[in-house]
Amino acid sequence: MSFDEVRFPDAISRGARGGPERRTQIVELASGDEERNASWANSRRRYDVAYGIRRADDLAAVVAFFEARNGRLHGFRFKDWSDYKSCAPSQMPGPLDQPIGTGNGSVTSFALMKRYSSGNQTWTRAITKPVAGSVRLALGGVEQASGWTVDATTGVVTFGTAPATGVSITAGFEFEVPVRFDSDTLDVTLDIERLGSITSIPLLEIRR
Template identity: 80%
Template sequence: MAFHEVRFPDNISRGARGGPERRTQIVELASGDEERNASWANSRRRYDIAYGIRRADDLAAVVAFFEARNGRLHGFRYKDWADYKSCAPSQAIDATDQQIGIGTGAAASFPLLKNYTSGAQAWTRAIAKPVAGTVRIALDGVAQMSGWSVDTTTGVVSFDTAPGAGIAISAGFEFDVPVRFDTDTLDVTLDLERLGSITSIPLIEIRR
C-alpha cells in the first residue's frame, strides 16, 4: 500500500463529521463493579465526509478522489478542522507551542508531538504529516530561523548540529491526519432535486 501526499479537498472536509476513537474493554462484575482495560494505547480517528457534500460538483470531486486512491488501497492527507494546529484554534502558531524533546548533545532528530492535557492527565500524539511551510522551531524558548529541517512525510525534525544537553526543544505547526477510505464502494443516490448524494463515506486514520 502506498501513501499519496495529497490532501482531501478542504471545502468538503470542513463540513465532515468525526473525531478520535478509543477502544476499552469493560467487564461488569456480579457485584455491579466494573473492571476497565484500554485495548489501545493510542486513539484512532474516524470521519464521515458525506456530511461535507453540498453540491453536485462536490460529489464529482469525491468520486474522482476515491477512484484516484483505488478505494481503500492508498492513504492520503486529511485536514481535521477541529484539530489541525499545535495551539488552540483561535491562536496563532508559535515555536513554543509543544515541547518535542530535550537535547542530549548527541541526538539530532526529534519527531513532532502534540500533547493533550486535562488536569493532571496527559496524552502525547505523534504528528507524522505536518503541513509544509508551517513548522516553527525553538530552543530554550528562542525561535530558530535556520539550522534545522523537517520531513513533511514523517514529521521528523533534524538539526544540523545536535542540541546541547538539557536544552528544551519545542515546535509549532499545522498538521494533517493520514487516512484511507474505509470502504471500497461509494453508494451514490441520484435524484432530480439534490443532483446526487452519498449516504456515508467513512475514513479511518492510518496508524503505523
C-alpha cells in the same frame, strides 16, 4: 504501505463529522462493580465526509478522489478542521507551543508531537503529517530560523548540529491526519433533478 501525499478537498472536509475513537474493555462483575481496561494505548480518528457534499461538483470531486486512490488501497492526508494546530484554535502556531525533546549533545532528530492535557492526565500524539512551511522551532525558548529541516511526510525534525545537553526543544505547526477510505464502495444516489448524494463516506486514520 501505499500512501499518496495529497490532501482531501478542503471544501468538503470542512463539513465532515468525526473525531477520536478509543477501544475500552468493560467487564461487569457479579457484585455490579466493573473493571475497565484500555485495549489501545492511542486513539484513532474516524470521519464521515458525506456531510460536506453540498453540490453536484462536490460529489464529482469525491468520486474522482476515490477512484484515484483505488478505494481503500492508497492513504492520503485529511485536514481535521476541529484539530489541526499545535495551539488553541483561536491562535496561530508559535515556536513554544509543544515540547518535542531535550538536547543531549548527540541526537539530531526529533519527532513532532502534540500533548493533550486535562487535570493530571496527559496523552501525547505523534504528528506525522505536518503542513509544509508551517513548522516553527525554538531551542531554549529562542526561535531558530535556520539550522534545521523537517520531513513533511514523517514529522521528523533534523538539526544540522545536535542541540546541547539540557536545551529544551519546542515546536509549533499545523498538521493533517493520515487516513484512508474505510469502504471500497461509494453508494451514490441521484434524484429526479440529477443532484447527487452519498449516504456515507467513512474515513479511518492510518496508524503505523
